[in-house]
Amino acid sequence: MPVLRSGSAASANRPRFFAAGTLLAALALLVTLPGAASAADTATVPERGTARMGQGVIAHDGQGRGAPTGTRAVQTEGVDVSSHQGNVAWSTLWNSGVKWAYVKATEGTYYKNTYFTQQYTGSYNVGMIRGTYHFATPDTTSGAAQANHFVDNGGGWSKDGRTLPGVLDIEWNPYGAQCYGKSQAGMVAWIRDFVNTYKARTGRDAVIYTATSWWKDCTGNNASFGATNPLWVARYNTTVGELPAGWSFYTMWQYTSSGPTVGDHNHFNGALDRVVALANG
Secondary structure, eight states, rough: OOOOTTHHHHHHHHHHHHHHHHHHHHHHHHSSSSTTOOOHHHHSSOTTTTTOTTHHHHHHOOOSSOOOOOOOOOOOEEEEEEEEOOSSHHHHHHTOOOEEEEEEEEEEEEEOOTTHHHHHHHHTTTTTEEEEEEEEEEETHHHHHHHHHHHHHTOOOSSSSBBOOOOOEEEOOTSSSSTTTTTHHHHHHHHHHHHHHHHHHHOOOOOOEEEEEHHHHHSSOOTTTTSSSOOEEESSSOOOOOTTTTTTSEEEEEEESSSSSOOOEEEBBHHHHHHHHHOOO
């Protein structure tokens, strides 16, 4: 019977088989670790264009119980809608006390709301003061490019007492990393590019919609926009809580995604005449 010696072919191949087995075991361990990419993870990423205002609030900030309390000023009820709501029952909302609305117009530079006409015109026709918002995707194109896409596709403004200034919806990324792969300084620069371009195109300072925790994480709690851009803050709780740096008060507060008729309900921080004042600039 032949004897395998240390210098034989079988002995020489043994380290190769061992190395290959170790590599396969390491790869198997990697795919089972928390956060490792999988087919299931990929399947949970929504289709581009489907993002809507406040989509990430509950997942990241949670939600409280009960209606808002403790507001010292009169609050005027409003809603925000996107293609997620389809054709909206505007008369029902108006009769329930909703007096203003924001409609998603665009996302990135690749999407326009397919229900835009019914939602934007419908809210106007029942008597509401309405405006439009843009869902930002800072990882796809520049702030200027997205502001121009917004203005060119429903995000414009006119001083008719019924049109609110456009909104930059800047929040958690539903398609990937929450800060879109940008540094805090890079995110601030992107937002500045958007709002400067929007003002150059329309003459109005855009409203900024965000959540305090996202703003802290992704801009470093930058305080430089509070003097010019009205704040629309997202917090699903009985009180509005801490505001982002630079703002001492909110203009609008999205307080729930489970309201009547349309889920996303908001308070405007003032009576209806203040809504008109914002519309008129």
